[in-house]
Amino acid sequence: MDKPEQARRKPAMSLEKAQKARRKFLQSVGLTAGFVGISLLGYIPVSKAGNLRLRPPGALNESDFLSSCIKCGQCVQVCPVQAIKLGDIGDGFGLGVPHIESREQACDFSCDAVQCILACPTGALTYDKPEFLKVRDGARLAAAPILIAKQQDPEPTLNLKERTGVARLAHPESCLAVQGKGFKGLARGAAFKGKMRYMAVDRWKPIPLRDHPYDVALCDLCVRECPIAHAIELRPLKGADGITRLTPTVLEACVGCGVCEMICPVEPAAIVVDAQALWQGAGA
Amino acid sequence: MSRFTDLFMGMLGAAPKKPEQVSDKVQQIMFVKYADKDRYIKEKLHARAHHAVSNKWRNRRWAVLLVTNLLFVLSFWLDIQLLEGALTASRFAGFHLIDLNSALQVMLAHKHIIVNLFIGTFTVFLIWVLLGGRTFCSWVCPYHLLAELTEKLHLKLVDRKIVTDHEFHRATRTVFWILFSLLTMVTGYTVFETLSPTGILSRALIYGPGLALGWVGLLLLFEIFWSRRAWCRYVCPIGLTYGAVGAISPLQVSYHVEHCFHEGDCRKVCLVPHVLDVTVKGRASEEALGLGPDCTRCGLCIDICPTGALRYEVKGLSKLL
Numbered sequence: 001m002d003k004p005e006q007a008r009r010k011p012a013m014s015l016e017k018a019q020k021a022r023r024k025f026l027q028s029v030g031l032t033a034g035f036v037g038i039s040l041l042g043y044i045p046v047s048k049a050g051n052l053r054l055r056p057p058g059a060l061n062e063s064d065f066l067s068s069c070i071k072c073g074q075c076v077q078v079c080p081v082q083a084i085k086l087g088d089i090g091d092g093f094g095l096g097v098p099h100i101e102s103r104e105q106a107c108d109f110s111c112d113a114v115q116c117i118l119a120c121p122t123g124a125l126t127y128d129k130p131e132f133l134k135v136r137d138g139a140r141l142a143a144a145p146i147l148i149a150k151q152q153d154p155e156p157t158l159n160l161k162e163r164t165g166v167a168r169l170a171h172p173e174s175c176l177a178v179q180g181k182g183f184k185g186l187a188r189g190a191a192f193k194g195k196m197r198y199m200a201v202d203r204w205k206p207i208p209l210r211d212h213p214y215d216v217a218l219c220d221l222c223v224r225e226c227p228i229a230h231a232i233e234l235r236p237l238k239g240a241d242g243i244t245r246l247t248p249t250v251l252e253a254c255v256g257c258g259v260c261e262m263i264c265p266v267e268p269a270a271i272v273v274d275a276q277a278l279w280q281g282a283g284a
Numbered sequence: 285m286s287r288f289t290d291l292f293m294g295m296l297g298a299a300p301k302k303p304e305q306v307s308d309k310v311q312q313i314m315f316v317k318y319a320d321k322d323r324y325i326k327e328k329l330h331a332r333a334h335h336a337v338s339n340k341w342r343n344r345r346w347a348v349l350l351v352t353n354l355l356f357v358l359s360f361w362l363d364i365q366l367l368e369g370a371l372t373a374s375r376f377a378g379f380h381l382i383d384l385n386s387a388l389q390v391m392l393a394h395k396h397i398i399v400n401l402f403i404g405t406f407t408v409f410l411i412w413v414l415l416g417g418r419t420f421c422s423w424v425c426p427y428h429l430l431a432e433l434t435e436k437l438h439l440k441l442v443d444r445k446i447v448t449d450h451e452f453h454r455a456t457r458t459v460f461w462i463l464f465s466l467l468t469m470v471t472g473y474t475v476f477e478t479l480s481p482t483g484i485l486s487r488a489l490i491y492g493p494g495l496a497l498g499w500v501g502l503l504l505l506f507e508i509f510w511s512r513r514a515w516c517r518y519v520c521p522i523g524l525t526y527g528a529v530g531a532i533s534p535l536q537v538s539y540h541v542e543h544c545f546h547e548g549d550c551r552k553v554c555l556v557p558h559v560l561d562v563t564v565k566g567r568a569s570e571e572a573l574g575l576g577p578d579c580t581r582c583g584l585c586i587d588i589c590p591t592g593a594l595r596y597e598v599k600g601l602s603k604l605l
Contacts, residue, residue: 028453028518035479035519036463042478043471067393067472070386070401071483072373073491077360086487088494093473095496096372096487121373121380122390123398130396 045092053091053099054258054275055164056084057107058117058125062276064133069124071096075116081195081206083107084116102258102273109147109227109257110197110206114158127159138278139163145255146229149199158228158255165256166277167222167232169248175270176219177234178245183219186210187265194262196225209263222248222260222271229253232260252279287569288531291559291576295527297455300561303569310568313542328545335590341583348423356490371424371486372477373404380404384412384529385522386483389474392465409529417530421516421523422555422582426489427481430504431513438508450511452518454558461521481515482522513555523580531577534599537586539575541568543593550585550594560585563593574599 013021045051046066056075059065075098076084083105087094098116100107117125129135144157172178188194188209195206214221218234226232231253234246248260248271258273294300306314318324356374359367368375372386382404391397412420421428441447464476477483481500488497507514516523539562546565551557559575562568574597585594 024451024453027450028456028459031452031514031518032456032459032463035460036467039464039467039475039479042473042475046473063472064394067474068390068396069474070373070382070390071474071477071487072369072386073487074369074373074375076491077368086491086494089478089496089499093475093478095478096483119368119375121369121375121382121400121404122394123396123401130398132396 042092042095045090046094052275053087053094053097054102054256054273056098056100056116056125057109057114057158057160057164057255057257058120058127058162059164060124060126060129060133061136061139065124066093066097068122069097070122072121073098074119074121075125078111078115078119079107080111080115081105081108081197100258102261103269104262105194106196106258106262108196108206108225108259109149109158112147112150114160117159127161129161135162136278138280141255142252145231145253148227148229149197149203151229160255163255163279165258165273165275166279167250167254167256167258167260167271167273168277169250169270170272171266171268171270172239172247174266174268175248176266178239178247178270180245181219182215182217183221183265184213184215185265186213187221187263196259196262218246219265220248221263221265225259225263227257227259228255231255249282251282254279287573291574291578292528292531294558294561294576295524295531295578296458297453300558300567302567306566306569307571309571310541313571314566317542324545328547331545331590337588339587341587345423345582346429349426349429352424353426353486353489356486360490370483370490371426372483379407381408381411383522384408385525386474386477388465388525389468389476392468393472393474395469412526412529413533414535415530416533416535416579416581417526417528417577418523418580419530419535420526422580425482425522426485427500427503428516428580430485430500431507431516434504434508435513438512441508442512447509452511452514454518456518457520457524460519461524464521476521480520480522482520516555527577533577534601535581536574536576536597536599537579537581537583538595538597539563539568539573540593540595541571541573543591544568545591549588549590553584553588555580555582555584572597 055065060068073086076086083100084098085101087097087099089095117127139162141161141163145160146156147158150156169175176183190210192209194209196209197206198212201207220234223232223234230251232248232250235249236244237247238244256273260271261269261273264271290301355367356370359365366377371383373382380400380403382401384405387401387405442449467475481503484496484500488494503515544563546563550563551560554560556578559579562573
């Protein structure tokens, strides 16, 4: 069935039609370039160092976390203290990715089992990292962290192998303990919305901090409320002026939950959690 | 090429083709239809006069869309744990459900698939194979509803000659699908999720509004003032992913040439009018034809058709009954 040459060739296009098609093509190319360009703006926030967010417990390393998170917020939904927030457009590729702002609401492990990890459908939050993903030195915890609230249970540990950050006494000069001062009243004032679980009050119902006043001779709120055993203690440390003072000292067991940052009664917090920081050894 | 391939290529951006062969039955139908011109016109006017315009399917669809999205919202707000998560991934009464396009992006970015991700994706895959792929777009996607409402504004402005619709090439969406997949693989970030108004809106409804809604607003403005339904027509890779899945779906809108007056009302309301090319006089090759994978099964054409030439159909089922 040999068709004549004429029939096989496409019919000639009118000049106007050809021009229209050309314009449509160019506009389509423009649309493509435009949207792809806009989408790549998402790079800017994630490529800035020092922009790191505190991720929920069990999070993979940052770049793996951003790639594996499906941005569904199931972790947000199960958190009993609503510590987990989702990234907004300013987070670029981190849009919809969960993080924790400890000063506002820290993760105090009041769920006991790290519910957010259980809820995650993609393994972005996980108990067990797959083989091929690297565990950074300083992120691996020497031992499974003991949850003080579970100390009487048959299984007192949390199934966490890595820390999400490390606490650091950022402003020793403003720390009440270092100044030898006590603390009386509401840790964060009457307007603060953050919640915490107090075992002495109710194991399964976190209450607002404002409903739990303190009266201590020497401020030790960060040590007292730390949910992890042996993660922080007051140690007599010699200051620059040669005087020995009781100073909150972060230990290797610190998982970076941020409770100390939330509870710290001075403004700004004397102790903070460095998101995604690694354990550098005692005294670092 | 088979009609299946033609329709699939049509979804990827190819222009609709005239049929190479028209069945005897259709030839006969067309002959009878046009044998008596006066009768034909009378019938047409009669059909128009007696067409009780209803928004039956649109209303049902909007109800389903709202209820689905509200279920996510209430599930979280009232803590009833029925449908946890957002449209990208969720759990219905404990069963994992994962959006196919989001799953694809995560798999390409992370290059690792865990069991729950696979289970959720497979479940959703089966659901949309049965329900018709792009049915997701018009019956579930919250952006579709917003775009549908602002489309009315766009059409009004077009009517008053204040704006004109700038059409892009339909293959642009295919290019986007490929580009976003490549970008995701290369960068290791789920690049498309940053833009996706579906994810942004779903999360905004459930977890509260954010600045990202500004982006959705810009998209809607672009559609109102520059190009009708531009996001869904020319950009959104979710639509193409679901379209591919729905290509083998039994649930479809079918076209019955015998009842058609070839007036083209359906094409005017359609999000993807190229699927209705078959309603142009002389383009139907068989008595009854499915509209193909790009059809979102929204039912606007069914509502507007005065003669019932377009209907929902479950392939195989209608033969059984």
